[in-house]
Amino acid sequence: MIDYFKKLYAKSTTDFYKEVELNLKNKKKMFIITANPETFTYGINESAINKMLLDKEVTLIPDGIGIVKASHILNYKVKERITGVDLAEHLLKVCNENKYQLALLGAKEEVIEALKAKINKEYPNIKLVKVENGYVENKDKFFQELSHTNVDVCLVALGIPNQELLIYKHLNKFKKGIFVGVGGSFDVISGVKKRAPKIIQKLNLEWLYRLIKEPKRCKRFYQNNVKFIFKVKKLKKETRFK
Numbered sequence: 578m579i580d581y582f583k584k585l586y587a588k589s590t591t592d593f594y595k596e597v598e599l600n601l602k603n604k605k606k607m608f609i610i611t612a613n614p615e616t617f618t619y620g621i622n623e624s625a626i627n628k629m630l631l632d633k634e635v636t637l638i639p640d641g642i643g644i645v646k647a648s649h650i651l652n653y654k655v656k657e658r659i660t661g662v663d664l665a666e667h668l669l670k671v672c673n674e675n676k677y678q679l680a681l682l683g684a685k686e687e688v689i690e691a692l693k694a695k696i697n698k699e700y701p702n703i704k705l706v707k708v709e710n711g712y713v714e715n716k717d718k719f720f721q722e723l724s725h726t727n728v729d730v731c732l733v734a735l736g737i738p739n740q741e742l743l744i745y746k747h748l749n750k751f752k753k754g755i756f757v758g759v760g761g762s763f764d765v766i767s768g769v770k771k772r773a774p775k776i777i778q779k780l781n782l783e784w785l786y787r788l789i790k791e792p793k794r795c796k797r798f799y800q801n802n803v804k805f806i807f808k809v810k811k812l813k814k815e816t817r818f819k
């Protein structure tokens with residue numbers, strides 16, 4: 578697990594956005610994984626995910642506060658959270674300003690329709706090259722067809738780890754493009770679900786807000802976050818004696 582922390586993007590959100598924008602401008606390819614404790618837990622337990630997280634084509638950014646705190650426990654100087662939902666919104670802005678081509682895969686049909694309507698209204702310069710809800714059976718087809726377009730940004734909202742595994746499977750079909758797994762972001766950006774108020778985000782309590790709003794997440798939260806912190810503390814003890 579320590580290799581994941583070594584690989585985490587450690588600079589500010591502003592720096593990261595600049596790097597992404599430069600890659601877009603220079604037509605470089607980028608696969609961004611927005612990491613939270615669940616992502617790392619998957620990596621520890623599944624070798625295919627471990628390989629993907631450590632692949633040099635992957636940029637790992639600290640999405641969850643659990644990852645930022647764990648990095649500090651292990652003495653890695655990660656600056657701050659860079660969340661998937663903020664990144665997705667920022668990319669919409671950048672795509673609009675530069676007339677970039679965008680593709681969206683994920684979320685329920687009514688959510689993706691609401692998001693499409695919002696993009697057409699608020700980001701009129703974006704060219705939507707492909708849009709699909711996340712419940713179609715054959716999701717490979719989306720990428721096969723997308724590979725024949727000139728896509729600049731592709732956002733995939735299917736939840737961890739399916740969104741990342743799907744992108745990874747098809748990544749070699751593309752010469753350029755920014756590919757990001759953005760979890761529940763479409764629900765929020767479309768306005769269908771509310772994000773925690775700014776003050777709660779600032780207090781790093783967004784996770785608590787989500788648990789209160791969606792109590793069925795509690796089991797998943799315990800399994801991935803509470804156990805994760807114990808693993809990190811154990812890791813800290815082990816590395817201290819090396």
Ligand code: UDP
Nearest residue numbers: 683684685711712734735736737760761764
């Ligand atoms: N989703 C999907 N297809 C599926 C399962 C999930 O499109 O087969 C969508 C779901 O509608 C939601 C997103 O994936 O928009 C996952 O959201 P969640 O909040 O669970 O993601 P997290 O950010 O916690 O990974």
